[in-house]
Amino acid sequence: MRALRFIGLLMSLVLVGAAPASAQSWPNGNITLVVPFTPGGSTDILARLLSQKLGEALGVSVIVDSRPGAGGSIASAAVARARPDGNTLIMGHIGTLGVNPSLYKDLPYDPLTSFAHISMLARVHNVLAVTPSLPVKSVAELIEYANKNPGKVNYGSGGIGSAAHIATAAFMVATGTDLIHVPYRGTAPAVTDLLGGQIQMMMTGAPAILPHSSAGALRALGVSSDHRIPAAPDIPTIAEAGLPGFEASQWYGVLAPAGTPRPIVDRLNAEVRKALAGKDIIDALTRDGAEPWATSPEEFRDYIAHEIPRWAAVVEKARIKPE
Numbered sequence: 001m002r003a004l005r006f007i008g009l010l011m012s013l014v015l016v017g018a019a020p021a022s023a024q025s026w027p028n029g030n031i032t033l034v035v036p037f038t039p040g041g042s043t044d045i046l047a048r049l050l051s052q053k054l055g056e057a058l059g060v061s062v063i064v065d066s067r068p069g070a071g072g073s074i075a076s077a078a079v080a081r082a083r084p085d086g087n088t089l090i091m092g093h094i095g096t097l098g099v100n101p102s103l104y105k106d107l108p109y110d111p112l113t114s115f116a117h118i119s120m121l122a123r124v125h126n127v128l129a130v131t132p133s134l135p136v137k138s139v140a141e142l143i144e145y146a147n148k149n150p151g152k153v154n155y156g157s158g159g160i161g162s163a164a165h166i167a168t169a170a171f172m173v174a175t176g177t178d179l180i181h182v183p184y185r186g187t188a189p190a191v192t193d194l195l196g197g198q199i200q201m202m203m204t205g206a207p208a209i210l211p212h213s214s215a216g217a218l219r220a221l222g223v224s225s226d227h228r229i230p231a232a233p234d235i236p237t238i239a240e241a242g243l244p245g246f247e248a249s250q251w252y253g254v255l256a257p258a259g260t261p262r263p264i265v266d267r268l269n270a271e272v273r274k275a276l277a278g279k280d281i282i283d284a285l286t287r288d289g290a291e292p293w294a295t296s297p298e299e300f301r302d303y304i305a306h307e308i309p310r311w312a313a314v315v316e317k318a319r320i321k322p323e
Contacts, residue, residue, distance in 0.1 A: 026086045026264050030061045033254075034079050034090040036072030038186025041158055042124045042205030042290075046252055047091045049284055050121065053275035054268075068186060071161035071322070072096035073104055080114035084259035086268070089118070092253040094163050098307035102315040103161045103322050111308070115255040116265050117300040119272040124250040124290040126167050126224035127209040128238060130201045131194060132216075139222045140242030142201070143175045150178035156190035156199040159183045160322055164190070164204035166311060167224060167248040169318035171203060171238075174246055194218065205250055206231060206289025223289070224248045231289040251293070251307075253300050265297055 031054070035047045044066065051062035067075035076096045082088040097111040109115075128139065134153070136142040146153050157164035160183050172179055182199050184190040187208050194202050195217055202209070203224065210232055213220035222238035223229055226247045238246045254272060256265065275281055276292040285292055295303070314320075 024263070026261075026267075027058050027060045029087060030063055031055075031058070031086070032063050032065050032088050034075050034088065035064055035066045036068065036075035036090065036093070036096055037066065037158060037162075038068045038188060039066050040188030040208070041186060042163075042207050042250060042288075043091050043093055043252060045207050045288065046121055046124070046290070049281060050091075050254065050272070050275060053278070053281065054271055057271045057274065068159075071100055071103065071159055073100050073107060073109070076100075076114075077108035079255070080109040080257055082257045084116070084257040084261075086256060086260055086264035089254055089256050089268075090115075091121075092117075092255045092304075094250050094252075094307065094311075095161055095166065097253075097304050098251075099161050099163075099166050099311045099315065101308050102312035103320060111304050112301060114258050116258055116260040117297045117304075118254045118256060118265055118268045119297065120251065120253040120293045120295040120300050120303065121272065121276065122252050122285055122290045122293050123225070124205040124207065124252065124288070125229050126163070126203045126249060127206045127213065127220050127232070127235065127289065128171070128201065128203040128222045128224065129194070129209045129213055129218040129220045131197050131199075132219050133197060134200045134219075136221070137219070138241055139236075139238050142221060143177060143242055146175070146177040146179060151180060153177075153201060154180045154182050154199040155201045155203070156182050156184055156194055157202070157204070158187040158190055159185060161320065162187075163250040164202060165320070166314060167250075168201075168203045169320055170248045170314045171243070171246070173314060173317045174243060203248075210289055229289045229291075230286050251303075253295075269297060 055062040079090040212218040222241040273294045276294045
């Protein structure tokens with residue numbers, strides 16, 4: 001028995017000593033940054049900006065890996081199970097971290113305990129846009145039109161439980177309108193159909209909408225933030241354009257599997273902060289209607305804890321069900 005206890009103690013000491021050594025040798029190979037959605041949306045755009053900066057700072061390649069499915073929960077669960085060595089990261093998102101806990105009954109990960117939270121990255125404000133053929137020119141006119149034509153206005157999203165879906169559901173709850181949801185496998189195909197007139201409206205991240213509204217292909221009615229955005233100062237907020245008090249912006253952050261050594265988390269946090277403070281990143285985010293948002297790991301986790309009950313109320317009132 002004494003021999004077994006000695007062996008157990010020896011193994012414990014070896015394991016305790018292994019973590020700092022692993023952290024000190026990191027990074028020791030390429031890093032994978034998982035995007036839980038299809039390419040072309042706001043999450044993918046942010047991931048590619050971040051991957052370049054992290055790769056330059058750490059001296060390794062940071063490979064963006066898109067793994068869509070089930071509102072981002074498939075990729076999130078896979079990363080939660082990944083080896084906690086700092087070589088696998090994931091782009092967290094309002095949908096995967098704030099909405100999915102209420103949407104999926106048996107979610108295979110916990111946003112608060114399954115990950116090592118590194119930092120928030122950005123707020124990306126949604127833009128409510130319609131096809132030019134829809135006879136409305138303001139949020140107030142859209143609400144009036146939708147109430148006069150219940151069930152006749154179709155809106156798109158990147159999928160059930162996506163940021164566009166949940167933001168528009170919040171809009172419907174606030175206005176009492178009856179809009180028809182058309183889910184797509186990602187933001188990009190939804191925007192394509194919006195441009196083609198197959199759907200009439202969409203409320204999604206500014207990066208996916210602003211180029212088309214600037215070109216006149218779409219009519220932007222409002223932004224979902226509590227203030228106008230520098231990238232489109234002429235577009236009013238939804239609150240000032242017809243729905244006082246409304247706010248429903250997207251947010252993003254980067255995470256690693258739970259158990260990732262704290263020195264690695266701290267190094268990643270420091271590099272993310274440096275990247276978000278750079279003028280080129282700030283300018284790129286601003287052009288796309290986004291705002292950099294660096295936090296501590298603890299602030300990131302606390303924010304998620306605040307968002308989960310907020311969106312649970314919307315999921316319940318809008319009676320949103322998973323696919």
